Amino acid sequence: MPELRDLYQEVILEHSKAPRNYKALESANYKAEGYNPLCGDRFTVYLEMDADKIREIGFQGAGCAISKASASMMTQSVKGKTKEEAEKIFHRFHDLVTGHGQGEDAELGKLAVFSGVSEFPMRVKCATLAWHTLEAALEGKQEKVSTE
Amino acid sequence: MSAAAAVPIRGKAANRSFDVERIRKDFPILQTKVHGHPLVYLDNAATSQKPRAVIDALVRYYEGENANIHRGVHYLSQIATEEFEKARETVRAFVNAARASEIIFTRGTTEALNLVAQTYGKTNVGAGDEVLITAMEHHSNIVPWQMLCAEKGAKLRVAPMNDEGELLLAKYEKLLGPKTKLVAVGHVSNALGTINPLKQMIAAAHAKGAVVVVDGAQAVPHLKVDVQDLDADFYAFSGHKMYGPTGIGVLYGKQALLEAMPPYQGGGDMISSVTFEKTTYNKVPHKFEAGTPDMAGVAGLMAAIDYMNGIGIEKIAAHEHELLEYATEVIGAIEGVRLIGTAREKAGVLSFVLDEVHPHDIGTILDQQGIAVRTGHHCAQPVMERFSIPATVRASFAMYNTKGEIDALALGIRKVREVFA
Incomplete structure (x- = not known):
């Protein structure tokens, strides 16, 4: 039986209550909006790109603890990374939360706390909403991203 | 009752x-x-x-009664047809309609509301007319009217509610006017549980000449509904929210309105004669029941009503x-x-x-x-x-x-x- 504490780890709860980089970036040259119509979660991700590199990242919006913590920790993990590196992290993260990962993934670092999500398939969309939004912002897409 | x-x-x-x-x-x-x-x-x-009684009714239908209705002259077809029409009578009594022919079987509340929008709505709502709904409607009782209004150039108006989730009756009455052709209102709000003062709302709408469509999906499981006492023109509900199977629902409509309405879908059972030049439509309610219906679902709905009545x-x-x-x-x-x-x-x-x-x-x-x-x-x-x-x-x-x-x-x-x- 999946345990609640596997999902709601202390780090996740802490990030959901005090999200990092929770701001609209004045300097953003890319942004995208993500929406999960199932639960109403809605985030905007702001990027300040320096050529191919994420120099600055911020997000704003409203959502459940999982989606908010995921967005917060995402901003920390991709800041300073190139577009390609960020996309690679997303793919690894996606494998982790959907249970397709190959066990321990050292490169994910702190993001490993989201491994419990794979036991709660209904919550995968919560954990990946900000990431899908990031991907859209990196692609320079203007339309709204939906996880449905 | x-x-x-x-x-x-x-x-x-x-x-x-x-x-x-x-x-x-x-x-x-x-x-x-x-x-x-x-x-x-x-x-x-x-x-x-x-309940077991509903599940058993589905099994009993497929094990002992399955045949297409209103068609065959053989034994099973006759049994299936009789059961189907008996269920219609059970539904009639359940909502106290005047006639069994005022009961149309649909896939659910959503289809029933769309049926009204696409038939009564399309023939009676025109450019500049208004359709009035309330602020607490389910999407199923918003979108069909939005679609109708967009197609016809009509206007969708919304009666507001207070912070408790109660309809503001005076504001509702103010929104009713000579342009209001149709009012669509939920009997009980699915998100808030509010019971709307339907009888008053219907009387006020009728005083202005508007026809009232009621979304009764959240009401029939919980309240005794009497469509004649309410004087509802149309009343829609689903089987699956009242202990019945999924995929079966009901539209009640006043006989005179149903007779004047064009059919919803074309197909078998809704016609009385077809040539390539001209088709004559069947009588109400069959005019609105094109194709082979969900006969097992109807048997299950009847069992659900019997079960509720038994308690x-x-x-x-x-x-x-x-x-x-x-x-x-x-x-x-x-x-x-x-x-x-x-x-x-x-x-x-x-x-x-x-x-x-x-x-x-x-x-x-x-x-x-x-x-x-x-x-x-x-x-x-x-x-x-x-x-x-x-x-x-x-x-x-x-x-x-x-x-x-x-x-x-x-x-x-x-x-x-x-x-x-």
């Missing part, structure tokens, strides 16, 4: 013979364990569970009202809980939010304790917007729920608070 009742029946004295433990034994799924806990099913406004709708309503009062008190007393929808007249639904905890997180934590609630916008996004919240947690009750289950819900919410402490 009394003709006057469209309100929940109060009082505990009448309910001495209501044995909830015996009723629970009639619902096989209630024995289910979820994550090691007994299932506490509080998502009845989404769909109710089915007594007044008794069911009294039990559920007691549950709702108890839940309002117990859940409302939990620190951080804010109830959404506190109308004086309510049925079956307790919607709430909890401090800073998102409903989706609450839903997952409750689920871990075997408690099924709905979390989200409940297909009523404008209602969420009205209360400036993205979503709520909704506990909704049926005849088989107990006070013990409400205690379990209260305990579950306290657990949520612990996790997020």
Whole structure:
């Protein structure tokens, strides 16, 4: 039986209550909006790109603890990374939360706390909403991203 | 049945013979364990569970009666046709329609509402006309009218509600005017539980010459509905929210209106003669029932109505009202809980939010304790917007729920608070 504490780890709860980089970036040259119509979660991700590199990242919006913590920790993990590196992290993260990962993934670092999500398939969309939004912002897409 | 009742029946004295433990034994799924806990099913406004009698009716239909109706001259076809029309009569009596021919079988409430929009609506609503709905409608009672208005160049107007989730009747009446061709209103709000003052609303609409379509999906499981007493022109509901199977629903319509309306879909059973030059349509209600219907579903719906009648709708309503009062008190007393929808007249639904905890997180934590609630916008996004919240947690009750289950819900919410402490 999946345990609640596997999902709601202390780090996740802490990030959901005090999200990092929770701001609209004045300097953003890319942004995208993500929406999960199932639960109403809605985030905007702001990027300040320096050529191919994420120099600055911020997000704003409203959502459940999982989606908010995921967005917060995402901003920390991709800041300073190139577009390609960020996309690679997303793919690894996606494998982790959907249970397709190959066990321990050292490169994910702190993001490993989201491994419990794979036991709660209904919550995968919560954990990946900000990431899908990031991907859209990196692609320079203007339309709204939906996880449905 | 009394003709006057469209309100929940109060009082505990009448309910001495209501044995909830015996009723629970009639619902096989209630024995289910979820994550090691007994299932506490509080998502009845989404769909109710089915008693053995309904499940058996589906099996009995396929094992002993299956044949196409209104067609064959053989034995089984005759049996199936008789059962089908008997079910129509059962539904007629259930909502006290004047004639069985005023009962049309549909796939559910949504299809019934779309049927009215696409037939009555398309022929009677024109450019510059108005369709009036309320601020607490389900998407199913918004979108068909939006589509109709967009197509016809008509205007959709919305009657507002107060902070308790009650319709502002005076404002509603003010919005009714010579341009109002149609009013579409939910009898009971699925997101808030509010019972609308339907009789008054219908009388006011009729005084201005508007026809009234009622979304009764959340009302029929909880209240005695009398379409003649209400003077509703159309009344739509679903089988699956009132202990019946999925995929079957009902549209009641006044005979004269139905006769004047064009058909909804073309096909078999809805015609009386077809040549390549001209088709003559069948009589009401068959005109609106093109194709082979969900005959097993109709058998199951009849079994559900028989089951409810066997217990007594007044008794069911009294039990559920007691549950709702108890839940309002117990859940409302939990620190951080804010109830959404506190109308004086309510049925079956307790919607709430909890401090800073998102409903989706609450839903997952409750689920871990075997408690099924709905979390989200409940297909009523404008209602969420009205209360400036993205979503709520909704506990909704049926005849088989107990006070013990409400205690379990209260305990579950306290657990949520612990996790997020």
